[in-house]
Amino acid sequence: MLDIAAELHRWCVQGRDFAVATVTSTSGSAPREVGAALAVDSEGTAIGSVSGGCVEGAVYELCQQALATCEPATQRFGYGDDDAFAVGLTCGGIIDVLVTPVRAGALREAAGDEAADPPPASSVSAARTLVQALAAAADGTATAVVRVVNGPAELRRRALHVRGDGTLGGTLGGATGLDLAAADQARSLLATGRSAVVELGADGGRCGEPVRLLVETSVPPARMLVFGAIDFASALVRVGKFLGYHVTVCDARPVFATATRFPDADEIVVDWPHHYLDGQRLDERAVLCVLTHDHKFDLPLLERALRLPVAYVGAMGSRRTHEDRLHRLRTAGLTEDELARLRSPIGLDLGARSPEETALSIAAEIVADRHGGSGRPLSGTRAPIHRDRPAARMPGD
Structure with a gap:
């Protein structure tokens, strides 16, 4: 209802x-x-x-x-x-x-008027x-x-x-x-x-x-936080809005984080990503997409993000970048359970190349993660098409 x-x-x-x-x-x-x-x-x-x-x-x-x-x-x-x-x-x-x-x-x-034929x-x-x-x-x-x-x-x-x-x-x-x-x-x-x-x-x-x-x-729309004001982020913002998220774009560089570049965003924030994240209260439905692929931005951000009770944390980068990122995060003190929550390289394997295709692969992974989907073609599986939504995962689960 x-x-x-x-x-x-x-x-x-x-x-x-x-x-x-x-x-x-x-x-x-x-x-x-x-x-x-x-x-x-x-x-x-x-x-x-x-x-x-x-x-x-x-x-x-x-x-x-x-x-x-x-x-x-x-x-x-x-x-x-x-x-x-x-x-x-x-x-x-x-x-x-x-x-x-x-x-x-x-x-x-209920409004205080008299009813001619009052119900029970x-x-x-x-x-x-x-x-x-x-x-x-x-x-x-x-x-x-x-x-x-x-x-x-x-x-x-x-x-x-x-x-x-x-x-x-x-x-x-x-x-x-x-x-x-x-x-x-x-x-x-x-x-x-x-x-x-x-x-x-x-x-x-x-x-x-x-x-x-x-x-x-x-409840109010779930939040999607997109870190890194790049061209891939612009496409992801549009897809996030289509999926019903309240979308925020955050970047420390004011020349890139502008309303002109991101007209579909609900909010544009110019700040260091980890500083902004420190001031947010996020629920279990929130999704965080880290597209900066720059250590000075994404490492302090991921240290915090992977310890929050949010639905999804994904980070863009090559497989070599991912391995180096994991090494640095372990050095920073993150546990294997916390690191296991990181979706990196971000997105499903769709062979995506353009910003729009990449945004689709990220959105597909978010949806699959939310509902417990495999990400495989339905024609190649015998799993139910519609699944009961799994309980939200928490750090340490």
Whole structure:
């Protein structure tokens, strides 16, 4: 749901009835991740996607039914030998969806207006919670929403909003321990920007009837830091923006680090790279690309970068440069585990030569590293096309 927060927030402001179907589980070759959503308003307008096209029509009908009944629903879609070309995922995957209706009456109630046909109190509470969460996500603020996937409809009407500062809004309607345990799960997922389904006991612990919770997160764009204002960096900035990163270019030479040379960058910094890095607070999603291939710049930078809990550190240079760099970093005191995190020479072996081709090879390695891909042609492997995202690696792992 939060992946289409901007559009849904506009619908909320306009007081439009809508139902949103959110992917809660995937297996096999499912094309979208947990949290992907399709929403339909009362006029039949649809936004978003849950499957890339395979089951959109059936999910559209589910949303319309939820709007008519004001009842949440769950549904599984998957491949079947007898109906491979009917409703289902002919690619062999399986997805589960949770459909949540949000009526205009609930939204008016949440805004303080009187509703002519008031919905159930739990729907009003959830509407208020969802309005707040969608507004925060649309504004680019870190936020999470927790909903109950299984159990009675009364529970599935409720929602818990976990703000980026850790405060809570709404409730799941169970014991206080459930809200607190769900909030802990949401904060953990917020740190990596992931959405997932988690299972807790009804009291928030390990006891009682298990409750499955969908935890959706929305966080500001991950950061890409490009060090070295060279022509390869200009191409990498464009690719980084295409992938959705907030891109910073840093170089100590003001004649090269200019807005004219890097019009697509979100930020251009003139500073020694390691000085700039010392002043940054980076999360586990950040990627660092060191293109300086100059020892006086990249050695002090890499000494720091390889000890940070970031997703990716890559450095440009020949294989001879790489071996010399490793020797110097060992001398500086870096451990073998820390050095193993360095992707150098940077990028996948695509035979790239131009700045644009090189940027593509770097971006391909970042994507493969993020999702646990091999970087090999799909036609030459039997590995799943879509993988569950691996846990972020930390220094020393």
